[in-house]
Amino acid sequence: MSHSGAEKEGKAGVEVTKDRNGVDQVVLRNKRGDSARVSLYGGQVLSWKNERGEELLFTSSKAIFSPPKAVRGGIPICFPQFGNRGTLEQHGFARNKMWVIDDNPPPHPSTDSNVKSYIDLLLKSSEEDLKIWPHSFGFRLRVCLAADGHLTLISRIRNVNSKPFSFSFAYHTYFSISDISEVRVEGLETLDYLDNLHNKERFTEQGDALTFESEVDRVYLDSSNKVDILDHERKRTLGIRKEGLPDIVVWNPWEKKSKTMVDLGDEEYKQMLCVDGAAVEKPITLKPGEEWTGRLDLSVVPST
Template sequence: MANVIQDGDGSPRIILSEPIGSTVEVLLYGAQVVSWKNEKREEMLFTTNKALWKPGKPVRGGISICFPQFSNLGSMEQPGFVRNRMWSLDSSPSPLPPANNQSTVDLMLKSTEEDLKSWPHRFELRMRISLSAGKLTVIPRVRNTDSKAFSFTFALCNYLSVSDISEVRVEGLETLDYFDNLLQRERYTEQADAITFDGEIDRVYLYTPTKIAVIDHEKKRTFVLRKEGMPDAAVWNPWDKKAKAIPDFGDEDYKTMLCVDSASLETPIALKPCEEWKGRQELTAVSSSYCSGQLDPRKVLGFK
């Protein structure tokens, strides 16, 4: 079931719910997911307590869209401008099949004359956000409605809620190459068996598997990120010093969040006129009591 409500400040948001009790909240501003609660009403996504929640201001947290760029290039807004636009409900999301047996909303953004000043390409960007028991699915699509080809980078920035960042590990990225944004984007190869956290991290892992696991030991919960069409994965936590320098971020917020983003960054996506690109991301939260070491979590999660 999907309901559209108006916040006290007049900002519209969509509430998705499903029979066992989990919910998702999506802002029309930026098509941003700002809440995903399980059937126990536990919040799965991180949103800072210092979020401004003002019309015309994106919220730091949840799941946000980075398009047509991820990093800062020229005068364009970082990371892209679509997170700063009001989206509309998409009444005809063809050719996607009808969203039967799922609580779903389809959103759409078309480029405007104002957008062409910062990025001179006409496009349509669509998002399908679907909720089912234990799973949140996001399907982004970009169509080239221009008369000439263009290319872009894309990311879904996932702020995951964790109990204690020092008790979290990420599996599925070992042995991969990555760009380290803290070291002038130098390229390295991951040497650790799993990624753990004891300081600031800002990396883009390349050619990642379709499954990545974020294991929260204290909560005995694992996020499983499955993705298609987005071969890279960005991992970010600002740690203490950087957290204090971010205006809309609490000084202690870094302890309870981790960004693991689905992305296509190293190789831009190229579209000819009338062509469409489609990605897919599934976030699943599962019990991970098996992390005691009695079972191999890679086998439980289905890693190859």
């Protein structure tokens, strides 16, 4: 089979559609029947389903799909900041900008050559962005769906400024779970974390697994590159692997905070858990012409 034939067959796994507001979305599929859906609004993955059609990401039933609101769910991209700092809106502006499909991406050493179902998106600083954050950048995002159903997001951010700039970053991933009281997170043992519910005070994780009985909003620092969410009731483990992202953010708003959020149902906190690959505590600094890469690999495996 010729190389061009292979390319053609690969692109069959990529389809561009529109959502109800006319915003372009890209649907990725593999031969096994897994799928992922990415909106060009925010470069946001909104859906990731396994071969049985089960949704692995959470999106609120009350999510607002009309710009300029960011969608509550999926994987919002938080750049150039995570959280609230300075004059920028919470979690930065990348998640509520229109991205474009990058028809001419530079070569990607980090993508396995057998991954055919992927899309490259591009966000460039606009005049409007430069007013609120005066740094020119190019942000390339590749979203890949592998043959085994793994979902990979690779962000490449380049400084096209004449002076250095710094940013923080997170893949703010909303996972769909059976029940927040029934899941546990492994891979955070003995780590220091900043607790956003206690003025960012620093604590050390004492448990051998993280379980949930109240609101949690923490940044685990210098975490290992492998964290797992064990969902006993659904008999599956959601695996999170990361590169270039030192921290892990863990968030669940619980009952009281959920009631204050217009785009989250009062009881929906039970079905969601955010575990983010992130760079929060120590911002990333890029010199002129320098590029940073942050990679997230998500997998799901049956567990007992």
